[in-house]
Amino acid sequence: MQEDAMKKLILFVSMTFLLTSLLTGQTHIPAGNVNGTWNVAGSPYIVDGEIQIIVGDQLTIDPGISVEFSGHYKFIIKGRLLAEGALGNNITFSAQTPATGWHGLRFIDTNTNGQDSSKIVYCEIEDGKATGTSPDYRGGGIYCSNSSDILIRNSTLSNNSAISNGGAIYLSESDVVFNNVIITDNTASGAGGGIYLYDSDPVLNEVIISNNTATYDGAGINCFNSNPTITCSQIYGNTTQWNGAGISCYNNSTPVIQNSTFSNNLAFQNGSAIAVLYNSDVTLLNCIIWNNANNGIYVESASSLTATYSDIMNGTGQSYFGTGCIDDDPLFADPVNDDYQITWANFPVQDSTKSPCINTGDPASPLDLDGTRADMGALPFLQSGISGTITLQGGTGNVQNVEVSAGGITLNPNAAGEYLINLAPGTYTVTATLDGYTADPVTGVPVNLGQVTTGIDITLNEILPGEIVGQVALEGLGNVTEVQITAGGESTNPYPVYDPYSGNVLYYEYLLALPGGATYDVTATKAGYQDSTITDVVVVSGQQTTGNNFLLLLIKYDGWISGTITLKGGAGVVTNVEVTSDTV
Template identity: 35%
Template structure:
């Protein structure tokens, strides 16, 4: 079914429409209108149903899903005295290089699940349309949850038609949010969006794969005093200059934008190019952009552009991160400038950038200072020695820079290393260096550790051998964890040998690590049962979790000779330890329990100087026996017994050792 718009009862002449579409035998045919001829588009309606609605000329009222798609046969215009509302789910399809011009307000507000689409009529990428034009629009207009694709602003330099492939806004009050701009193109300015002297925010949009043969692949904004551009993802756009954004004589705020993988194919400003523009740029991620010129791939400033750059990532751009040319003196505070392919900051022609609290590391070069220029930085971590109060040159310890995670690890030297005169971080502590402060008030997570022996049960021959086992540590899901990890080996005679201690291990919230390890025993080690135990926590007093496993070494004929050794390897580091020979305790004693407090198990250790009958029992504070752990003859040496209190209530318990004539009492706390 095909319909004509009720607002589209139009007289279209050759001056307004040369190639038009007409219906012949149910098919759409292209025809040229002879001079002086007229085409009358008559409006008619049938029962409510989805149908093609053909529009051209002046439009107003409401476009509904019942009339969708709206097929545009020529330029359409909203008169200044009227308005147009487009409902969620509507498709607007342009049959040629036509545009929608809004002199009166237009409201096109979709929903997160039902967007409005502006596109070309035929499903081929080489077919385009001319974009949405808001020129001196009366009242306020809004685009929300719209898909704007395949627009093309064609024309020569200076022509209005050459600017803004998706949206062209000139002296308009226009809000653009939650929209997707895709595969739009312009010949001179603004592949997706061109904005001149506009009011209204541009936020929460995805602007991707747009191009411009001139300036501003994603967006071109000029002569706008209070630009409000925030929370957009501007990615994979390209232009001769300003692959992501190009600003001219524009102020305001650019915040919380992701500006990455854009390209300046002929010159400068892979991410952002600023010309006579000094906005506040904060909390943005300006990463992985490229420029064909070596001057500025991240942020390029020219002609008295002195923005305030705060709390931004400017990382892994192919050339210079921040270029300051021709009297540009930006303020650079709390930025992370890392891994760029040329200079972190480069100056030219009377440019004097300054700032504090930055991390500038891992770039091909730190700075290029031309004659008559300067770079003044304080309280910054800089990859070279740089004069200035509070400057340091150390490893910043990012969480995962190659995964674009430039948060600081808890032990980073950049924490609390910023200027004492700077505002405090949100956690109330001295300012940190870099784009992301470390929240020192957040709780720490807790880790769970698991050891998995391979090939259990494991029995090594008398000649020794290697035990292979897996290690897994999982952090709790809400908070980071900074912890120590260590291993102990218990010999068959009860002696415990500390093997490896790793301090300041870090896992993000929900993070995990796994390793395959090996433990190799020499032939001279004593036969019997060995126990490997791994711990996490704060060595040596606080144990978050532990796990253990046992293995056997078979006996050899006679006593082994020579030093007994064990080698622990985690695939990266191997460490060899000499084990002590069998040593008998000098006295019978109760050595205590660990951990304490505990839940629900703890290990009670005791020494016997000589073989003796032993009884070890546990009592509550009323003197009632709750467990009988040992009752029998035991050989001289060190012994351990595990007490499981799963069925008991929290509280204080006593354990009593009776070994021959020696009686000892200890106390322990069950905390559930």
């Protein structure tokens, strides 16, 4: 009997837990092996212990999922993880208690397990904390050991930490591909605040490594016997107590860095941007190394750095300052706010507002997207695009507040309404928006190599209010002026319309002024009367929509009970008596 009662209790608790999960949209994942698919219906997935994808298994995580670790647990991957979010619908890995954190994604020996590649796409990885002993204290957000078959794209790693190396990422014998990844605000008590590379040759393309810190070498990236290829990347705002705040290259490392920008990094010892140490060899091509604290580049005697067609602050006269190198202000757009786009304020006028990094990259490099010679730095200035003039018709709007958009780029025109959007060759739709105004988009605008398509002018017209008009009547003898008419967040009361000859009231009318170009539901209400709604009333700017009339009906009751209450004796007050009724 006692055993049966215990089984019933366990069943009851399990069913209660399941029902609670269903009602709250949560799925609790206990410690153990995981596979299959995690979908939005079960999100958030709350991990209550160390989980693992074993060899031969696969876990798919759908877009929009939130994975929350209730404690400091690892997610070990020896099989295949497909965490593929979508633009605007990311997958998030985080800790329910950030101060406690979780123990990160840890890929182990996937090179030799015969798995297809794992993918981390449109993901946010935060609050990972690598603690304990070796190797657990490495790689706060992602740890990879002998695991090269991983693609990380369109993702962000932030606020991760390690008490040893690799605040966000630690790679050991793992040649991972990173594309369009942001690694920011991570910390290592050892080396590699953003990334630590050990015997690894990853590819980093269009990566931002910013505001990471490390006690030892390489606040952004630390290389140990590693050969990364870094292209079109921005490395800025990183800080280390030792060497190489942007990147530290150690023990026979040979990174190749192309079309990348290093700025505003700080090393308290040597090489705020780049430190080349212990028989390492660095190649720079089409890069900008500018405004880093102390000595931007430090090359130890047994190591080397070769720079060509690069803009290097205080580089003139240095042994690494090779063919095509310059030492001129790159004219960043807004470096104080981390905008390292090179600029040309008076484009296409050839004057001093043109960045010296435009069209001065290696002539043998592939052309920029606008068909011109390669620029220096991570963000080329595109010399093709669309220009025109924005005009406001009516109203009191400011043309400089108009947002002009094309190809994912949005900007504001100048005081004269003139705009220029730099774009790669293609065909675009141009839109202009401002609250209180409307304008049709201009579609099919071509942009050709090295050319600006001019004359794409847009006039925005003030959106004039339209009016909803109708009559209101009541059943019975109620006061019509007490009826409330509401639509689109606006409300009003009817007013009498009089006969000009007799002075008698002809009817009661209401008028609501609302923004045009929209559809509204209009509701009439009065105490004691049944509410009434007219749906889908179209309002056109500058016009009246008439005939939206209401007849409100009395709320009628089937009957009543009446009588008189009398108190006999005592000091009670008859008005305090509560009278209730009930069915028989």
